[in-house]
Amino acid sequence: MKFKKKDSVKITLKDNSYEVLIGKDVLKKSNKKIFSTIKDAKKIFIISDTNIKKFHLNKILKNIPKNFVVKVLIIAPGEKEKNIKTINKALNFLLKNKISRNDAILAIGGGVVGDISGFLSSVALRGVQLIHFPTTLLAQVDSSIGGKTGVNSFYGKNLIGTFYQPNIVICDTTFLSTLPKRELISGYAEVIKYSIIYDKKFFTWLNKNVEKIINKNEREIIRLIKRSVEIKKQYIVKDEKDIKNKRAILNLGHTFAHSLEKSTNYSKNLLHGEAVSIGICMASKLSLILGFLSLNNYEKIKNIFLNFGLPIDLNFLKKFRISKNQIINNMIYDKKNLSGRLNFILCKDIGNAFVYNKIKRISVEKSIS
Known part of the structure; x- marks a missing residue:
């Protein structure tokens, strides 16, 4: 770059x-x-x-x-x-x-x-x-x-x-x-998301440059913004109005994230990026449970969020006492759902995401932690 x-x-x-x-x-x-x-x-x-x-x-x-x-x-x-x-x-x-x-x-x-x-x-x-x-x-x-x-x-x-x-x-x-530090770090969740769905090299670059990025190095910040926009562009151009189920890939982790935000009543204690970070980790765990993602890549995904100071599980939301049933029930109204089926964005590899809806409730429950 x-x-x-x-x-x-x-x-x-x-x-x-x-x-x-x-x-x-x-x-x-x-x-x-x-x-x-x-x-x-x-x-x-x-x-x-x-x-x-x-x-x-x-x-x-x-x-x-x-x-x-x-x-x-x-x-x-x-x-x-x-x-x-x-x-x-x-x-x-x-x-x-x-x-x-x-x-x-x-x-x-x-x-x-x-x-x-x-x-x-x-x-x-x-x-x-x-x-x-x-x-x-x-x-x-x-x-x-x-x-x-x-x-x-x-x-x-x-x-x-x-x-x-x-x-x-x-x-x-x-x-x-x-921008407050917490707000800035929250934004990195969406950046990391782009690397997971589309660009393994970008994922590696982000991991390598965590310290510079966290310290707001101008060169690295401009690079990561541009690369993120370039990746999002690929999906917008192919499916501008989200009718071909291609743009849905951009919502990796968001089925969980939006449910968590609703469960906390859109509290300031959970920023959108923090919800996305937890959501992507849950979606990655679901990918692991269903046999699509290796344990090694699942650990890499969790670790990159930790490296950027982002939450990865419900421990971050202990005070809200959110139940698994509450999280799953909130998903019923998710925009990605088609013909009554819950649509999830899952991973086969870092840089390779896909839409999948043949999922049993018990598997979703196991992915929530």
Whole structure:
């Protein structure tokens, strides 16, 4: 992987291709390019949260060209805000300020802000322009890429949503500097996931460079963001709207993870990346139980998460006293399920994942620990 301080990945789709810009100070260095993607807009509607307002909003506002009228909506941070109530509040804000179909929403924040903003962009006036400005590692490598939008319901996570691609995505590593260490480490779970489903060499590289990555080495952070986006691109291009069961591979561990998040009522004691880390370890154990994955590779998968300081089992959630039945029952509403069958993403090897649904409940129970 050749290092560049500023890089990009082109997401080439049939109708809505766009670029992902990656690097330090991208907002400042690529300002004209970014805002040229919404040249017909007169207004920019910023959706962000209180954390971004505190650390970054003023800097971002200074970099928005003066020809745009800017309106700002600040929401509370956290997964609990990702609901229809927040959507209604935001839609009223957009309509009250006379948004037009040429105008743009600028999503500045982590995965919650991005998911809400993407959904808003798709339903407001049946579609307005969208720029994603992810400020967490998890959002930069995963949730801002690919066009999935969504909010949570009583029955589970991201069950209400649309597919809606942005005009451009800006992954500016400058904004990772104020990210709490736990949030940053949480983002590595999605990075590790990409290596497990697609790229064994990337898995080895991540293991070799743990210390540099944890210490926020700029070169390594930009490399891992770019490689993660490149891998996700492979699945988006083949199955943009998740109808061919190919894009589902990107959800390795997420059947368990989403169930765990619901079981904890989307508590701040379990970040999404932490749930994904535990979920991937459970999915890997299920792969081992079913005879698809070797014990050696199962141990390697667990160890890489441990090396990055991520949880691997329910010991991390002792205070919640979550039962196996609760976890399995929550899976009934998982989006990947087809024709009443639970769909799991399993592993045959590091770098080789697949979809499988011929699984008995007892095997799932054994994988939960």
